[in-house]
Amino acid sequence: MAGEVLVRRLFAEHGAALLAYATRLSGDRAVAAEIVRETLLRAWSSNSALSEDRGAVRAHLFSALREVANAPADPLEMLAAVGTLPPEQREVLNQLYFQGRDVKEAAASLGLPAETVKSRSSEALRRLREAVAPAAEPTGVS
Template identity: 80%
Template sequence: MSRRDRTAGEVLVRRLFAEHGAALLAYATRLSGDRARAEEIVRETLLRAWSAGAALSEDRGAVRAHLFPIVRAVATEQGVPGVPAGPMEMLVAVGALPPEQREALNQLYFQGRDVKEAAASLGLEAETVKSRSYQALRRLREALRAAEPTGVS
């Protein structure tokens, strides 16, 4: 590797850290529960991102979307237990729910309504909203357990 390539790589890594470092470190800390380990995860993530440089010339949101799965993969490789489902696994799991269960969760968790308000909004009995949300959460847990990486407890 030439000195010029090395300098360009350093500039890229510094730019990535300046733009995304705080978010990556926060995520890695949540995954690992340890700031020092999180810093190692972020360092390795940035090195991998630098190696794959072509994908990093896109807009800021696309770059961040590329970096977060790398953080998760590095954390998993380093044996961080209980790595939570990523956003894609969550979207797939929510998308697979029956529409009535998905709407109950939307009302309760995304619209911030209590059971009584959600029931009124949906034109249902409160017990029906409770039942649908319970079933939806149970299905999500099952789907996300199935999506967990093997070998991670």
């Protein structure tokens, strides 16, 4: 319960700034929300710098967020994971990340509503994160 209160307090105080920064880094708000979630969970787990003043806590959180956002994935593992995605999700990722199109442009190119492009992208990225997550890394808090 205390951990939940701490995470809620951290999110209330720093969540908007963390989400804005993560969105700039990732270019995708759904991915950014996952990055912020992981950042807050790591902060809660380490709990080391969280008793310091508000500015130090924010600096610690931004540092942790950069680590989460920049965690490299093995390219071959990522390629294999992309190959397991359904074709419609692969095509959306291709449009957004390899063709450099925004959601509206990808939607027009694919003949889909923008919301469909967003949901397919979000689901594909979630599946890729799960596929390349190290087996030893915990996926949740018990």
